Amino acid sequence: MLEIIIQLAASFIASAGFGVLFNAPKKSLIPCGLVGMIGWIFFYTLTNHQVDIVAATAFAAILVSILSQVCSRILKRPIIIFTVSGIIPLVPGGVAYNAMRNFVENDYNTAIQLSAQVMLLAGGIAIGLMFSQVINQIMTKLQKARQ
Amino acid sequence: MRKPSVTVEKICLLAGKIMLASGAETYRVEDTMDRIARCYGIENPQSYATLTGLHFSLDYTSSSYFLRITKRATDLHKIDEVNQLSREIVAEQMPLSTAYDKLKTLEKHVPTFSLSFQVLAAALVSGCFSLMFGGIWPDFLPACLAGGIGYLTMILFDKMIEIRFLAEFFGASFVGLIALSCFSLGFGGSLEMIIIGAVMPLVPGLPITNAIRDLMAGHLVSGVSKGIESLLTAVAIGAGIAIVYGFFPV
Numbered sequence: 344m345l346e347i348i349i350q351l352a353a354s355f356i357a358s359a360g361f362g363v364l365f366n367a368p369k370k371s372l373i374p375c376g377l378v379g380m381i382g383w384i385f386f387y388t389l390t391n392h393q394v395d396i397v398a399a400t401a402f403a404a405i406l407v408s409i410l411s412q413v414c415s416r417i418l419k420r421p422i423i424i425f426t427v428s429g430i431i432p433l434v435p436g437g438v439a440y441n442a443m444r445n446f447v448e449n450d451y452n453t454a455i456q457l458s459a460q461v462m463l464l465a466g467g468i469a470i471g472l473m474f475s476q477v478i479n480q481i482m483t484k485l486q487k488a489r490q
Numbered sequence: 491m492r493k494p495s496v497t498v499e500k501i502c503l504l505a506g507k508i509m510l511a512s513g514a515e516t517y518r519v520e521d522t523m524d525r526i527a528r529c530y531g532i533e534n535p536q537s538y539a540t541l542t543g544l545h546f547s548l549d550y551t552s553s554s555y556f557l558r559i560t561k562r563a564t565d566l567h568k569i570d571e572v573n574q575l576s577r578e579i580v581a582e583q584m585p586l587s588t589a590y591d592k593l594k595t596l597e598k599h600v601p602t603f604s605l606s607f608q609v610l611a612a613a614l615v616s617g618c619f620s621l622m623f624g625g626i627w628p629d630f631l632p633a634c635l636a637g638g639i640g641y642l643t644m645i646l647f648d649k650m651i652e653i654r655f656l657a658e659f660f661g662a663s664f665v666g667l668i669a670l671s672c673f674s675l676g677f678g679g680s681l682e683m684i685i686i687g688a689v690m691p692l693v694p695g696l697p698i699t700n701a702i703r704d705l706m707a708g709h710l711v712s713g714v715s716k717g718i719e720s721l722l723t724a725v726a727i728g729a730g731i732a733i734v735y736g737f738f739p740v
Contacts (some may be wrong), residue, residue, distance in 0.1 A: 349621060350621075350622060352618075353618035353619075353621045353622050354618070354622055356614055356615070356618045357614075357615050357618040357619050357622065357690075360611040360612070360614050360615035360618070361611075361615060361691075361695065362566075363603050363607065363608060363611035364564075364608060364611055364612060364615070364641075364691055365564045365565070365566045365695070365696060366564065366565045366566055366567045366568075366601050366602055366603060367566040367567065367570075368566065368567050368570050368602070369602060371566075371570075383622065387622075419577075420570050420573070421514070421518065421566075421569055421570060421573050423514070423515060423518075423566070423569065423696075423699065423700070423703070424566045424569075424570065426699055426703075427566070427695050427696050427699050428695075430695065430698075430699055431690070431693070431695045432619075432622060434690075434693055434695065434698070436619070436623070436686050436689065436690055436693060437623050437624075437682075437686045439724065439728070440682070440685065440686050440689070440728075440731070441682075443728035443731065443732060444682075444731075444732075444735065446728075446732070447732040447735050447736065448735075465698075468698075468702070469702045472699065472702050472703060472706070473702075473706055476703075476706055
C-alpha cells in the first residue's frame with residue numbers, strides 16, 4: 344500500500360514538474376499532474392499483474408489520451424498541454440538506457456533486442472495517442488449528427 | 491514615421507510564427523491561421539506550415555508569403571495564449587490593429603517560470619522518476635542533484651553555443667559525471683536508477699508527441715522531421731552518457 348502511495352505522489356510531482364519545464368500555463372499544472380498520475384498508476388498496476396509491457400504502455404497511453412481529451416474540453420485549452428505531461432512517464436527511458444549501455448559495452452545482441460523493444464514501446468504510445476483522435480472524431484461527428 | 495498598415499496575412503503569419511516557434515503541432519498552426527483569416531472574410535485561405543517555415547496566401551492564385559522559423563523552443567503557455575487570442579479574434583471580430591498589437595506583446599512575453607524554479611522542477615522530476623522506475627530512497631537525492639545540474643547545463647549551453655543537439659549531449663554527460671561521482675562516493679543504491687531518473691528532464695517529450703500527432707493528421711513532412719529531431723536528441727543524450735562510461739568504466 345505504501346508503495347502505491349509513493350508511486351502516486353512521485354508520478355504526480357514528475358508530471359506536474361514536466362509541465363513547469365515546458366512552461367505550461369499555471370492553472371493547468373494540477374490537471375497535468377493528475378493525468379500523468381492516473382496514467383502511470385494504471386501502467387504500474389498492469390505491469391505488476393504480469394501484463395506485457397508493450398500492451399500496458401498502449402493501454403496507459405489510451406487512458407492518458409482520453410483523460411487529456413476530457414481536460415482539454417473542460418478547460419478549453421490545447422490538448423497537447425495535457426498529453427505531453429501525461430505521456431512522459433510512459434516513455435521507455437529505462438529500456439533505451441539499457442540498450443545504449445549495451446551498445447557501449449559492445450554487447451550488440453542484447454542492445455539490438457532492447458532497441459527493438461524500445462521501438463515497440465514507442466509504437467504502443469503512438470497507438471494510444473491515435474485512439475484519442477478516433478474518439479475525438481467520433482464525438483464531433485455525433486454532435487454534428489444530433490444538430 | 492508612419493506605422494506600416496496591418497494586413498490579414500501579417501496577423502496570420504505572426505500568429506503562426508509564435509505557435510511554431512513554441513513547438514505547436516503543425517496542423518494546429520495551419521488550423522489557427524485559416525480560422526483567423528476566415529473570420530476576416532477571406533474565403534480561401536491557403537496555409538502551409540513545416541517545422542522550419544510558414545507559407546500563407548489569401549487565395550490559391552494570389553501571391554504567397556513566406557516566413558522562416560529559425561529558433562524553436564518549448565513554450566506551452568504561448569501556444570495556449572495564441573489559441574485563446576484566436577478564439578477572441580473570431581468571437582469579437584477584433585480590429586486588425588488591436589489583434590496585431592496583442593500578438594506582438596504576446597511574442598515578447600517572458601516565460602512564466604524563472605530559471606531557478608525550472609531547475610528546481612527538473613531536480614524534483616529526476617528524483618521522482620528514479621523512484622518510479624524502481625529506484626530506492628537513497629537514489630532520490632543523487633538523482634535530484636544530477637538531474638538539476640544536467641538540466642541547468644543544457645539550458646546554459648543552449649544559450650552559448652548554437653549547434654543543435656550539443657546542449658543535450660553536454661547536459662547528459664554532466665548527468666553521467668555527477669551520478670558517477672555520487673555513486674562512487676557511496677551515495678545511492680544503483681547507478682542505473684540515478685542516471686535513468688536524472689536524464690528524464692532532457693528527454694524530448696514534446697517533439698515525440700507532436701511527431702505522432704502530426705503524422706496522424708497527415709502532415710508527413712513535419713511529422714517525419716520532428717521524429718528525426720527527437721531521435722537525434724535521444725542519440726545525443728545516449729552519447730553523452732556513453733562517453734562518461736567510456737572514460738570511467740564501472
